[in-house]
Amino acid sequence: MLPHQFRAVSSAAALLCVVSLGACASNQQPATSAGAAGPVSDPGNNDPLESVNRTMWDVDLALRDYLLTPVAHGYRAVTPDFFQNAVNNALRNLGSPAILANDLFEGNSKRAGQTLARLWLNTLVGVGGLIDVAADQGLPYHEADFGATLGAWGVPAGPYLVLPLLGPSDPRDGIGKAVDTYLDPFNVETTVHGVSSAPYYRFGVEALNTESRNQDDIEELRKSSLDFYAAVRSLYQQRRTTDVATAKNPDAPAVPNVPYDEVEPSSPVPSNPPASTAGPEKAK
Numbered sequence: 001m002l003p004h005q006f007r008a009v010s011s012a013a014a015l016l017c018v019v020s021l022g023a024c025a026s027n028q029q030p031a032t033s034a035g036a037a038g039p040v041s042d043p044g045n046n047d048p049l050e051s052v053n054r055t056m057w058d059v060d061l062a063l064r065d066y067l068l069t070p071v072a073h074g075y076r077a078v079t080p081d082f083f084q085n086a087v088n089n090a091l092r093n094l095g096s097p098a099i100l101a102n103d104l105f106e107g108n109s110k111r112a113g114q115t116l117a118r119l120w121l122n123t124l125v126g127v128g129g130l131i132d133v134a135a136d137q138g139l140p141y142h143e144a145d146f147g148a149t150l151g152a153w154g155v156p157a158g159p160y161l162v163l164p165l166l167g168p169s170d171p172r173d174g175i176g177k178a179v180d181t182y183l184d185p186f187n188v189e190t191t192v193h194g195v196s197s198a199p200y201y202r203f204g205v206e207a208l209n210t211e212s213r214n215q216d217d218i219e220e221l222r223k224s225s226l227d228f229y230a231a232v233r234s235l236y237q238q239r240r241t242t243d244v245a246t247a248k249n250p251d252a253p254a255v256p257n258v259p260y261d262e263v264e265p266s267s268p269v270p271s272n273p274p275a276s277t278a279g280p281e282k283a284k
Helices: 004-026 050-078 081-094 096-105 109-124 146-152 171-183 185-192 198-224 228-248
Strands: 161-163 167-169
Touching: 050 161, 050 198, 050 228, 081 096, 081 109, 081 198, 096 109, 096 146, 096 171, 146 171, 146 228, 161 171, 167 171, 167 228, 171 185, 185 198, 198 228
Parallel strands: none
Antiparallel strands: 161 167
16 A cells, blocks of 8 residues: 555546546637637647646746756756766666556567566666666667556547646546556655655656756747747647557567657657657767
8 A cells, every 4th residue: 555645646646637637528619729810719639728728838837947947057067968868867767667567558568578678787787777788788768658558548638738847748648647656666665665755856856857958959949939839739749649559559669759849840740759848868
């Protein structure tokens, strides 16, 4: 049994998505998309709560601009590349057990085997995951999450949502995030042993890592987009469609995923895109 505090946080995330889905189902107003001439009806973007989502998007961007981005600038200025890469590798390694679980749920034995091999090799030889030695051995990193697993099982995504601090999502992915917390041994063990704040510190480090590695290109995308909100929404939805298609295919090649927020503004949406906020990662 998980401690009450940990279960409450995960359950709240799932409940938020269920409540949001119900609200969306009762809202029959067509979605709108902001443009130069004002809001234009666009029912094809699956965003019936667009006005609410845009408000939350503005809040998330404000937190990024006034808190996360300045901290990330300082982090990049005072830490060398090898340190930043080590942090990124360690975070990926910590997430490997949840990826492994989802590989198995999706029936993808090949990718599950690669994930397991990466986990052991990087943990034992790569100094606890600080060095990605598995990639040099032909075992590239890939992502898998329970939201995509649910999609592979036939669960619809539901309407587009922007969640506080978490950004682009939908009810299926929101519930998936809650389930992934239960699949993550780090979150479970630190909470069970009384270090209930550890998952939150990890969340902060992950946000800082993502921002520091990607902030230049997300800013370029932001400046080049007539409607940054709509551009990210489109990229997110296309990326998740691709993730679900990969989850459905047990023989999908284990190639690295390219997050929607790691797409250069001038580039087409990648054919194998997962979650966060910004541009191409540095070389490992």
